[in-house]
Amino acid sequence: MAEEKKEIGTGFITEVDRYLFNNGKHYEIYEKLGAHPRTYNKEEGMYFAVWAPHAKQIGVVGDFNGWNPDENPMTCLADSGIWEAFVPGLSTGALYKYAITTESGKLLFKADPYAFEAEYRPQTASVTADLSGYEWNDTSWMAKRKKADPMDGPVSIYEVHLGSWRKKNRDEKDGYYTYVEAAHELSDYVEQMGYTHVELLGIAEHPYDGSWGYQVTGYFAPTSRYGTAKEFMYFVDYMHQKGIGVILDWVPAHFPKDAHGLSDFDGKPCYEYSDPRKGEHPDWGTKVFDYSKYEVDNFLIANALYWVEKFHVDGLRVDAVASMLYLDYGRSDGEWVPNKHGRNENLEAIEFFKHLNSIIKDRGNGAMVIAEESTAWPKVTDDPKNDGLGFTFKWNMGWMHDFLEYMKLDPYFRKYNHHKMTFGLTYFTSEKYILVLSHDEVVHLKCSMIEKMPGLLEDKFSNLKVGYTFMLGHPGKKLLFMGQDFGQFHEWDEKTALDWYLADEPLGKDLKDYVRDLLHLYKEYPALYERDYDWEGFSWINANDSEQSIFSFVRYSKDKKDSLLFVLNFTPVERKNYRAGVPKKGSYHLVLNESHGLYQPEDKAPAVPSEEKEWDGKNYSIACPLKPYGVAVYRFKG
Structure with a gap:
């Protein structure tokens, strides 16, 4: 009988299944290997299958058979390395492992590589489960995702x-x-x-x-x-x-x-x-x-x-x-x-x-599919x-490194490291990048994001606000790790929760509200995302004002209807008379600054008319007074 089963098997895994799997192309193999409710010989139970090409013998063990390796032996399907067994009467929620006898005679107890559920740690058994029957309610989301780029x-x-x-x-x-x-x-x-x-x-x-x-x-x-x-x-x-x-x-x-x-x-x-x-x-x-x-x-x-x-x-x-x-x-x-x-x-x-x-x-x-690739490997x-x-x-790890090295500096020394903020704009079209400030940057004595910032307490928060604004304006998608948006002080520790009370403290709440405004600005203006990898979507106004540590640039939308001008001051020095060149004649409407945050339509955001005064290599310019760590983002047509 055993020999007959070895030839024929249960039939749940077919010859085609084995062929596709052994050639690396069975993309739904998780429907076959693992543990699955099945009916076999008119009995309901649980079917088990595992790939173990070097095993001498395998038994399914669990809380249903006293963890006895001999109680439910598995059969090897010829020339595939796949072993199978059917356990009648078994349902979901059972604990199990595979008891594998090796070629040397050693007995190993292994969790199921294809198990859909596992026992709560520190226990290590697999758990029989049935994933069928869940009624999804995200049809519109999935249809939209399928069409979206x-x-x-x-x-x-x-x-x-x-x-x-x-x-x-x-x-x-x-x-x-x-x-x-x-x-x-x-x-x-x-x-x-x-x-x-x-x-x-x-x-x-x-x-x-x-x-x-x-x-x-x-x-x-x-x-x-x-x-x-x-x-x-x-x-x-x-x-x-x-x-x-x-x-x-x-x-x-x-x-x-x-x-x-x-x-x-x-x-x-x-x-x-x-x-x-x-x-x-x-x-x-x-x-x-x-x-x-x-x-x-x-x-x-x-x-x-x-x-x-x-x-x-x-x-x-x-x-x-x-x-x-x-x-x-x-x-x-x-x-x-x-x-x-x-x-x-x-x-x-x-x-x-x-x-x-x-x-x-x-x-x-x-x-x-997103690559966390930390080198200059081409064509990722x-x-x-x-x-x-x-x-x-x-992930743009190079940008992250340069950005953090710059932001950690005492503002006095930033003028000598201006290139760290501009270098990323020399290669931003070479890959489809995501700008990341991830969990890896706030562990292992690297300090939390707020603690990386120089200066006294208020300076730290002001630094983060202008830094996050630069990140928002820089081409590329965005990522922030939890706690960075309200100024978590402690390094991240997986054992403890974030210090949420900080989000209600004045400085933490102000930062959180400001990041919220940045994120809503981001979604509101296509100029900030629809041409992330297109040279036509970004233009420097002034990349070279290292002496004052000020950066100014433009993000353009595809239709050129609502483009955005960024002017960012990375020092605690007020620049009352700062002037910025602009791409064209017209009105420049302030949509965000460091103290007000995002201007809503009802806020009557200030409109600044351009002047026919050459500046930054442009024929027109605007007066743009900047406070210490000042931020000014303007909307304009064109």
Whole structure:
């Protein structure tokens, strides 16, 4: 009977399924591998399937069979490395693992790589779940997303760690908000502030809080810290109903060595490279995915599509891209293996990215894929047909570094570092960039954003206001980490909530209201987003006023109806007689400054007529008095 089952199997995984998976092209393999409610031989139960090509024997174990490896043995489907078993009478909510006997006879207990849910940490079992039956209410959002082009739309991202954004005063589950609770409170805040998207750190299941979700053991399981898989569906659904997109951080670069995870899954390197010079990150103590294996590529690409299509997420921010592209990343001489050309590019990872991004684009669902790539690797956001990697956007780490180095300086020394703020405008069209001030910049003794600023307390807040205004005007989409918009003083700590009381203090409230005004200004004026990667969308008025540390520039809309002039003073010195050149004759309407914030129509914003007085190489100019750390943004026609 056993031999007959080995030949025929249950039929749930077909020969076509096995062929596609073993060739890296079964993009819905999560519907086959893992645990799924099924009816077999007229009995209802749970079907299990796992890829473990080196295993000698496998049994499904759990709270339903006393964790006995012999109670529910699995059968290997010939020539595929896939094992399967059907457990009659079993339903959702059961705890389980795979008891894998290796070729050497060692017994391993592994969580299911394709599990849809996981046990609450520190426990490590997988949980049987059924994702069918959720009724989505975001049809209009998904239809709009499918047609939209994020390149010429507003994208302002609020980066969030759910576990520390807010906490409830309770001991249950560490005080975490559930996905449902967070959906309501977070969407209210994001909607009020004017962000277009939230980006969530660490949603895939991970054992260690301090990894922030970047060392994953359950790639298909939304972390149980905040609830169930269907409750996470509710989170995304509710955000969409409130007009807010959801981006997830995604980690195809590496995985931890925890005993229940992917490391040496069936007793041998399975998901990772077998050569430790390629298969391990020395600095991180983690394993590297083997992108030469079709089944591993299939696991990752199907996982990306799983979040996009099953959970309707609007984008994936791919972590640690550089570590995947370079074979010598974080490695000394003798610790890495050159490619077949004798160079340091990981050719398999490059092909993986081209495959991943091509498939997501070809599915036509409008999802973004964002590269956190920290080097000058070329064509990250170019089409794979042009030998690009195919990402939608790339984090602009160079801009972030230059911006923060400039902002940290005592204002007296800024005139000697003026180029740090202008350099980003020499290459802003080379990739499709997102300007980021992320969680990585406010941890590990780097100081919070407000504490990076020079001067006394009020100076710090004034610095941030003018700095954020420069960021808003600079071409590229935007990202701020939670707490940066109201002046969180402490470095971010995943164990504690943000100091929300600061948002009600005078300086914190003023900063938060000002950032809100910036974000609403951003969405109101297409000049700030629809030509982010077009030389015609940006023009300097004066990039060289280093002595006064003042920058002036224009952002143009496509129709030239409402363009914006920015004049920004990065010193605590008042410039009562400052004059700025303007592109044309006409009236320049003040729409935002540092003290009033955003002018509404009923506020009767001041209109400044141009004068026929040559300035900054222009035939016309306006008087533009600037207060210390003064900001002036003007609207004009043309």
